[in-house]
Structures are given as structure tokens and as C-alpha cells.
Amino acid sequence: MRKMTTSLKGISVRGWECEKCHEEMIHPEDAQKVLEIEKARKKNLLTVKLRKVGKSNVITVPKIIMETEHLKEGQKFEWKKEGKKFVLIS
Ligand SMILES: [Zn+2]
Numbered sequence: 291m292r293k294m295t296t297s298l299k300g301i302s303v304r305g306w307e308c309e310k311c312h313e314e315m316i317h318p319e320d321a322q323k324v325l326e327i328e329k330a331r332k333k334n335l336l337t338v339k340l341r342k343v344g345k346s347n348v349i350t351v352p353k354i355i356m357e358t359e360h361l362k363e364g365q366k367f368e369w370k371k372e373g374k375k376f377v378l379i380s
Pocket residue numbers: 308309310311312313
């Protein structure tokens with residue numbers, strides 16, 4: 291098997307290619323990532339987990355959002371309460 295990078299549903303993924311039959315195998319982590327992105331695209335919703343880092347509570351911003359929303363480190367955000375929802379505004 292030869293390591294390669296390919297595209298799955300327009301998303302760059304890592305994988306392996308069989309040198310004999312050219313069958314492609316997608317890295318399971320990346321296959322999972324594509325599934326999540328697909329789900330997010332359909333629902334316009336992405337689920338993240340709240341984690342504790344030291345004494346802070348941290349919510350990660352998935353790479354796909356960083357890229358599509360052109361977010362940068364150091365950028366400021368606002369949490370806005372909208373009825374029962376908390377909305378993050380960039
Ligand atoms: Zn093969």
C-alpha cells in the first residue's frame with residue numbers, strides 16, 4: 291500500500307492506495323471528519339465538546355469553520371443570548 295492524499299466529497303483526505311489494483315482506502319479519522327462535515331453542511335450545525343484546559347473551559351473551533359469563515363487567531367467573538375440559545379458571533 292502506498293500513502294496518498296485524495297479528495298472525498300470535495301474534502302482533502304489521507305489514505306492508502308494499493309499499487310496492484312489501485313483500490314483506495316481512506317484513513318478512518320479522515321473518513322469520520324468527512325462524515326461530520328457532511329452532517330454539518332446539511333444541518334448548518336456542528337457539534338463540539340466543552341473541555342477543561344487548566345482552569346479555563348474551552349470550545350474548539352473545527353478547521354472547516356476556521357477556513358470557511360476566514361477566522362484568525364486573536365480575533366474577538368461575542369456570545370449572544372437569543373431566547374434559549376447562545377449564539378457565537380464573529
Ligand atoms: Zn489491491
